[in-house]
Amino acid sequence: MTEKSLIVGAAFVDIIMDVPQIPKSGDDVTANLKSYNIGGCAFNVFGAIQHYSGTGNTDLFVPVGSGQYSEMVRQAMREKNVPVIIQDNSKDNGWDLCLVEPDAERTFITVPGIEQDWSDNWFNKINLSDYKYIYVSGYEMEDQKSANLLLNHFDKRDSDATLLFDASPRISHIDKSILNRLLDHNLIVNANEDEIGYLSNADNIEGQVADIYQRTDAPVLVTLGAKGTYVYDNKGGRTIPSDHIDSVINTIGAGDTHCGGVIAGLCEGKDIDEACKIGNDLSALVIQQEAGSL
Helix, strand or coil: CCCCEEEECCCEEEEEEECCCCCCCCCCCCCEEEEEEEECHHHHHHHHHHHHHCCCCEEEECEECCCHHHHHHHHHHHHCCCCCCEECCCCCCCEEEEEECCCCCEEEEEECCHHHCCCHHHHHHCCHHHCCEEEEEHHHHCCHHHHHHHHHHHCCCCCCCEEEEECCCCHHHCCHHHHHHHCCCCEEEEEECCCHHHHCCCCCHHHHHHHHHHHHCCCEEEECHHHCEEEEECCEEEEECCCCCCCCCCCCCHHHHHHHHHHHHHHCCCCHHHHHHHHHHHHHHHCCCCCCCC
16 A cells, blocks of 8 residues: 655745856856756655656645746646645745756755745645655744744644654754754654754764664664765664766755655655665656756
């Protein structure tokens, strides 16, 4: 039996530009406008699941507002046959300027929108008991009011339902009280090597993941780029390797896509190692294209 997942978060517009380097204060660089893409962590996670297993077992729970960026989001969801569950006309959707350097590293400047103003009423649209796996990003945990609202609802999930927390580059901006609420039983942490250190005071990755596991009693995942994913659970730690990639276009959406692959695998009943291999494989696909969503 395939379990259902709920992907909670944001869909907004990525304005992607190639730059020779990130400018310093006072610099002037010339950029090449590449594209306007619909992104956002939740949208990218959903795209990975849709690519791997279709959309029958997952729901995209993102607000769509009113304005020029909201209309672009709505059109993209319409083209992908993804229903808009949350419609709120109080504000436009957010957008970001994504600067991509020659080595494919990317830097974001984000203008938040409706996705940062979560409302209790939105949860009347769904039944949390329908979902075995729930995704949320660190971007949704940065605003304390919205974060506590979301966590209040997640606390109502079924006792066997697992929350997957994608730490995100904004992990350092999340209040400690929110992180303490998050790091509870049945929470899978997905973070990269830089992000994981904000969740533990241990001196190295091995100590950090073991520390986190003691609190969550669920797998801790650390993405290692081209090397794969380091997994820690009740079997200890090990690395799930990635296949070699010859060409990287950019790394936009790689972490989001990895989370989507992991959730897709878990929903099919695969173990965490197999699920991480799916995440690795899908991440390898997305970094070979310009858009951050499969």
